[in-house]
Amino acid sequence: MEKIKLLIVDDHRILVAGLKKLFENSATVQVTGIAFSGKECRSAIIKELPDVILLDINLPDVSGIDLCKEIKSRHPQIKIVALSSFNEYAIVRRILENGASGYVVKNAMPEEIKMSVEMAANNASFLCEEIDLLMRKHSKNPIWLTPREKELLKLIVDGFTNHEIAEKMFLGVETINSYRKNLLIKLGAKNTAILVRMALEEKLV
Amino acid sequence: MEKIKLLIVDDHRILVAGLKKLFENSATVQVTGIAFSGKECRSAIIKELPDVILLDINLPDVSGIDLCKEIKSRHPQIKIVALSSFNEYAIVRRILENGASGYVVKNAMPEEIKMSVEMAANNASFLCEEIDLLMRKHSKNPIWLTPREKELLKLIVDGFTNHEIAEKMFLGVETINSYRKNLLIKLGAKNTAILVRMALEEKLV
DNA sequence: TAAGAATACCCCCAAAAAGGGGTTTTTCAA
DNA sequence: TTGAAAAACCCCTTTTTGGGGGTATTCTTA
Numbered sequence: 497m498e499k500i501k502l503l504i505v506d507d508h509r510i511l512v513a514g515l516k517k518l519f520e521n522s523a524t525v526q527v528t529g530i531a532f533s534g535k536e537c538r539s540a541i542i543k544e545l546p547d548v549i550l551l552d553i554n555l556p557d558v559s560g561i562d563l564c565k566e567i568k569s570r571h572p573q574i575k576i577v578a579l580s581s582f583n584e585y586a587i588v589r590r591i592l593e594n595g596a597s598g599y600v601v602k603n604a605m606p607e608e609i610k611m612s613v614e615m616a617a618n619n620a621s622f623l624c625e626e627i628d629l630l631m632r633k634h635s636k637n638p639i640w641l642t643p644r645e646k647e648l649l650k651l652i653v654d655g656f657t658n659h660e661i662a663e664k665m666f667l668g669v670e671t672i673n674s675y676r677k678n679l680l681i682k683l684g685a686k687n688t689a690i691l692v693r694m695a696l697e698e699k700l701v
Numbered sequence: 702m703e704k705i706k707l708l709i710v711d712d713h714r715i716l717v718a719g720l721k722k723l724f725e726n727s728a729t730v731q732v733t734g735i736a737f738s739g740k741e742c743r744s745a746i747i748k749e750l751p752d753v754i755l756l757d758i759n760l761p762d763v764s765g766i767d768l769c770k771e772i773k774s775r776h777p778q779i780k781i782v783a784l785s786s787f788n789e790y791a792i793v794r795r796i797l798e799n800g801a802s803g804y805v806v807k808n809a810m811p812e813e814i815k816m817s818v819e820m821a822a823n824n825a826s827f828l829c830e831e832i833d834l835l836m837r838k839h840s841k842n843p844i845w846l847t848p849r850e851k852e853l854l855k856l857i858v859d860g861f862t863n864h865e866i867a868e869k870m871f872l873g874v875e876t877i878n879s880y881r882k883n884l885l886i887k888l889g890a891k892n893t894a895i896l897v898r899m900a901l902e903e904k905l906v
Numbered sequence: 907t908a909a910g911a912a913t914a915c916c917c918c919c920a921a922a923a924a925g926g927g928g929t930t931t932t933t934c935a936a
Numbered sequence: 937t938t939g940a941a942a943a944a945c946c947c948c949t950t951t952t953t954g955g956g957g958g959t960a961t962t963c964t965t966a
Contacts, residue, residue: 872943936937
């Protein structure tokens with residue numbers, strides 16, 4: 497059986513060195529390429545046709561989420577494992593929605609990283625322990641805002657008054673008022689301060 | 702001349718592997734120890750008495766800032782280079798105030814990391830390029846709040862009304878009103894939403 | 907096709923915040 | 937010791953928000 501061809505995409509040079517070392521003596525995985533940016537990643541894919549990509553979602557030139565989507569649409573057979581420092585629900589959810597087979601935080605155990613690559617290659621999905629826990633916790637009380645509500649929330653966070661928002665959204669001030677009150681109830685926020693805080697902390701905008 | 706004795710403290714195993722590799726063939730630096738937590742760090746210091754510590758400021762068990770302070774008070778001769786993913790002014794400033802000789806982001810070039818350790822050992826300070834730029838930018842318009850203003854801002858972010866804040870701070874509501882208006886002017890914020898946003902984004906609280 | 911969201915609108919009113927003016931006392935450093 | 941900054945207080949007014957009720961469309965999906 498052939499070894500799994502792995503492409504590592506991350507601008508953290510030291511981390512990449514660590515990853516290379518991790519797979520150095522692996523019987524199942526072979527690191528066939530390294531890329532430090534989205535651009536390098538694209539050309540590496542064409543050159544090497546990897547089976548799995550370990551993809552940092554914070555690259556200097558492109559959003560990891562967009563890149564993930566792009567890769568999956570062009571090469572659906574390539575499996576992607578997202579690699580990131582963030583353990584935030586919104587980010588994980590978005591990257592999984594965009595075709596990633598796994599998500600591993602950078603301080604995960606080496607075994608978890610190895611595992612994630614092998615699982616991905618076998619068409620299975622994998623989340624490191626920390627993220628798995630996070631997803632379970634959040635799936636209990638998912639905060640789901642309608643597109644319109646998100647739009648409004650963003651404008652509130654940007655500091656516009658109801659009057660200004662009404663103009664921007666081509667709606668009546670009363671409508672904005674209703675929406676706003678609804679948002680407070682929906683998020684259990686007592687006032688604008690809490691609303692803004694939640695929006696920023698939970699990355700709702 | 703003796704080699705610089707370096708202790709690496711970071712819970713990101715892969716990154717640590719990369720760092721070890723980085724110094725493997727170094728003529729000037731020798732990695733004498735590895736620690737994956739604050740606890741391990743403390744015992745490693747006693748055992749090995751390193752010259753320089755590469756210290757991740759996001760350890761699982763302790764705040765890197767507190768740990769840095771603690772180490773410097775017990776072993777003033779040990780130089781500390783902070784290692785982090787964050788490029789935020791408030792964090793960098795705080796860690797430098799607490800005795801760090803340098804600050805390097807994790808996606809810095811390997812040369813920068815080597816440099817930072819050597820500079821630290823020679824009693825010089827070092828900031829990686831990205832952080833150096835950040836510090837220059839922010840030193841132009843430092844946002845300085847008085848202790849009382851910070852206290853107030855925190856309560857605003859926590860969603861309390863002027864009335865509630867007045868009770869908590871044992872002050873009159875009018876006083877809170879004045880302070881609050883002053884905060885808006887000082888930070889150039891137009892309303893509470895912007896105030897909360899700035900407080901969170903600039904880590905003023 | 908009927909229920910349920912989501913969207914958009916309306917009124918009243920009270921509470922809170924924001925904008926404008928001030929004063930006094932304390933604290934701390936030049 | 938004398939200023940300047942910080943801390944605390946006060947009044948008036950308008951704007952913005954929040955709390956409580958509603959109603960009427962569309963659009964989707966079971």
